[in-house]
Amino acid sequence: MDLPSITSLSQIAKLADRLPEADQKAAIAARERQNSLTKPPGSLGRLEEIAEFMAAWRGTPRPRIDRAQALVFAGNHGICAQGVNPYPQEVTAQMVANFRSGGAAINQLCEINGADLSVIALELDRPTRDFTEAPAMDESECLDALWQGASSVDASADILILGEMGIGNSTVAAALAAACFGGPVAEWVGPGTGSDKAGIARKIAVIEKGLRLHADCLGKGAAVLAALGGREQAAICGAVLAARAARIPVILDGFICTAAAAVLYAADKRLLDHCLVGHVSSEPGHRKLLAAIHKRPILQFDMRLGEGSGAALALGIVRSALACHNGMATFAEAGVAEA
Template identity: 50%
Template sequence: MTDRSPFEDFRALARADRPDTAAAVAATRAREAQLTKPAGSLGRLEAISEWLASVTGRAPPAVDRPRVVVFAASHGVADRGVSAFPSSVNAQMLANFREGKAAINQICGAYGIGLSVFDLAVDVPTGDIAEVDAFASERDTAATLAFGLEAIANNVDLLGLGEMGIGNTTVAAALCAAILGGSGADWAGPGTGVTGSALARKAEVIDLAVARVAGETDPFILLQRIGGREIAAMAGAILAARSQGVPVVVDGYVATSAAVVVHAMNPAAIDHCIFAHRSAEPAHARAMAALGVEPLLDLGMRLGEGTGAALAMGLIKAAAACHSGMATFAEAGVDGPA
């Protein structure tokens, strides 16, 4: 008798059907057609309301308890000079989050969005993926996937995913290259600001990591071998949110790499996700194109921390408020279209 893989529960979550929300979608469409505005005049805001209904089964859709969750981790590959900043920044930024002084604190405060930050052992880097696996075993990887389930605690009804960790754009790029194909040069970007020879070195490191796992196609095994912890936790959060009907807002390139892992298990398993923005990382657009998704915003951002997700969540809150709070033609005594 063979041992059961620690990944089986997560594969089951990825394959499971979501509840039927067709009635909520139909009710949302019907109400949208009666609101005091020309049909389609709110553009994509109308599609956002329908998406919320399709995920939650609530009509009219509402956003009452939004939360951004930031997962922080360290990467052994950072010692190869793939970032403009040292790994000491990881612990320092955790302190900055706790003191409410980071960009994500300000954006969440401005939009009335909750914020949780999880330290995924930033004092213990994962393995240098150019030479060894990121995680020691499938069990370690599964435990970190399971940690992502904490993201939907506290009755969250709109989840924004963010991350922080020096070297993590290298890891995200390697995962995308291993799953979606292409070279290190295709997927490497400036990250925290690397250019020239440092950027070329980053591309070489990505190629080394992908060559080391050549032939492997299982996305969860690739997650184990390339890592990192924040990406595994975000993948777990995406799966947990799907099972509970919680809409997910995916931040930038690193968060999108977690969606790439889940999508590789089952393309339908990211239907409850919306992509916040197109970051300044050149390959982020490439990854989203491979997933067949279009982001809400394009602001030239590449900070991470869930900052793009939080901005998009303000937009999503506004879409839900417009749909639920706006009067219909009949309610307002306004003549409808001829």
């Protein structure tokens, strides 16, 4: 199905009742196949769980990945006016050029793990507003970015990898997480691209100021996206929703990507049921965020690069899970006696 029209952020909370759910019959059939393969039941651990997950969302007992799509969204942020970023905003556009010329980590990881990468730059010459002074985006700007993300999803893909790039967006991510799930701001804030102790303290103070200004949005799901988010965060939300409409499983990347998608969880926790998390970032807020949205990461490699790098690496694990699921012989096929 196509993603239902979204003309206001308040409609996002109602989408879960209209979007596809997991196919439990396909999941059960996948589990039955797992239990018939030439191995002790459960001996492949999470590989078996991932195969069942893919079966449920692709709606077939023997899912395949013929096309993996990777999307990296890039945006710039007005909050950088507060000195929260150790690198200048020009780096966002420079890294987009690097992605497009094939020179970044995400290019190598997509190539080796078989994903088609697209990089979408979202008005880099027009940063969002400083959220300590005004909403980062008005509703129409936020919805426009959301739909750009949604329209970037290829409905023929079998799995979607999501990543981001944007100087200052670790501050945005921490602000979104704090707005959605509460708790001391300091517990959500980390070094990002390399902030020192003073830089981290500055990020905490800036986020606290923004939360006070936008207190009426706190705990209201998608409303925080316009108040505190960036265009790449809105685009990630749109891509997650479009993938759900097309029954495409999603692999989220690290803290920033997960924080963007967590806005959907705050609106209705069912909206992330089709999402895996590729890895747990070494950015300190990520573990807390994963606990809040009840997601278990596939990998723990102490990465914090962003770009979708952890999600692309995890794609190799998902491919391995399906290779075992589809390629192994059953006990009957192999002529092996069952216990």
